[in-house]
Amino acid sequence: MNTYDLLIGDRSYSSWSLRGWLAFRAFGIPVNIHTTRFYQDGFQDDLRPYYPAKTVPVVKCSDGSIWTDSVAIYEELHSRHPEAGLLPSNPVHRAKARSLIAEMHAGFGTLRSDCPMNTRTAYRETPVSDMLMAELARLDMLWSDRQGPWLCGDYSMADAFYAPVAARIAAYALPVSPSSLDYVEQHLQHAEFRQFRAMGLTQEPQGFYVRDHPTKPWPGPTIMNAKAVASGPSENATCPYSGDPVTHFMELDGRIFGFCNAFCRDKTLYDAAAWPQFMTIFNTRA
Numbered sequence: 001m002n003t004y005d006l007l008i009g010d011r012s013y014s015s016w017s018l019r020g021w022l023a024f025r026a027f028g029i030p031v032n033i034h035t036t037r038f039y040q041d042g043f044q045d046d047l048r049p050y051y052p053a054k055t056v057p058v059v060k061c062s063d064g065s066i067w068t069d070s071v072a073i074y075e076e077l078h079s080r081h082p083e084a085g086l087l088p089s090n091p092v093h094r095a096k097a098r099s100l101i102a103e104m105h106a107g108f109g110t111l112r113s114d115c116p117m118n119t120r121t122a123y124r125e126t127p128v129s130d131m132l133m134a135e136l137a138r139l140d141m142l143w144s145d146r147q148g149p150w151l152c153g154d155y156s157m158a159d160a161f162y163a164p165v166a167a168r169i170a171a172y173a174l175p176v177s178p179s180s181l182d183y184v185e186q187h188l189q190h191a192e193f194r195q196f197r198a199m200g201l202t203q204e205p206q207g208f209y210v211r212d213h214p215t216k217p218w219p220g221p222t223i224m225n226a227k228a229v230a231s232g233p234s235e236n237a238t239c240p241y242s243g244d245p246v247t248h249f250m251e252l253d254g255r256i257f258g259f260c261n262a263f264c265r266d267k268t269l270y271d272a273a274a275w276p277q278f279m280t281i282f283n284t285r286a
């Protein structure tokens with residue numbers, strides 16, 4: 001059985017990384033995650049083991065192959081794990097999913113450059129050029145014909161490719177149809193999207209992505225009000241994620257929970273309800 005190493009960029013900002021990460025994590029395919037940061041000296045060093053990759057996401061498979069692009073990543077995973085459901089099994093829906101993915105991968109340049117993904121901040125309003133308006137109208141058209149809450153039946157890679165677009169519409173308060181707003185809301189509620197965002201919040205912000213528009217709270221689901229605390233004891237002796245002994249602590253609802261390191265604690269702190277492993281402990285009274 002092959003193993004996979006996935007290198008991604010800043011979780012708050014790297015839209016292509018979100019797609020690559022969802023290709024594994026939204027479909028239950030095990031993967032070792034490695035993180036790099038843009039605009040820092042280490043970026044080229046971090047990419048070197050993935051030669052000839054120039055960008056993230058990139059996958060190194062234990063068979064020696066390197067997958068250097070988000071489309072290559074999900075297509076290769078789909079070929080190797082056809083049962084995982086990255087693409088719909090219905091041929092008509094599958095063709096539609098591939099068309100939607102291709103259009104996203106090759107297009108929407110104005111949306112991408114005017115409104116870079118930033119899941120740390122939401123703006124009350126954003127100036128919208130005619131070119132951006134035309135791309136939003138195209139999204140309204142593409143998203144209006146959905147098979148249920150998601151684009152092509154069950155959640156598929158078509159949805160994963162549009163997850164960063166949904167994040168942009170939410171963050172920049174972009175004008176789209178009520179039906180498109182429902183679809184955006186689906187993404188904001190999606191557990192894996194919420195997990196990726198929560199992990200991003202554990203990292204230092206990068207000033208490059210900040211825009212000078214009036215801000216508002218992130219429009220996703222209400223976050224449970226947890227806070228880090230210096231010491232235990234906690235209700236749980238072992239980390240909900242690793243099973244290792246607890247060393248870092250969090251208070252929620254007047255109760256103390258423990259984790260094996262600061263990252264496990266903080267990703268929970270930023271959106272506890274997004275993590276089924278934690279919620280299993282939370283929903284079991286000690």
Ligand SMILES: N[C@@H](CCC(=O)N[C@@H](CS)C(=O)NCC(=O)O)C(=O)O
Pocket residue numbers: 009013014015016017038054055056057068069070071
């Ligand atoms: N076509 C690539 C695009 C990937 C891409 O542009 N990644 C950005 C981050 S979202 C990146 O690595 N930028 C760093 C750079 O260009 O130096 C894909 O789909 O994977």
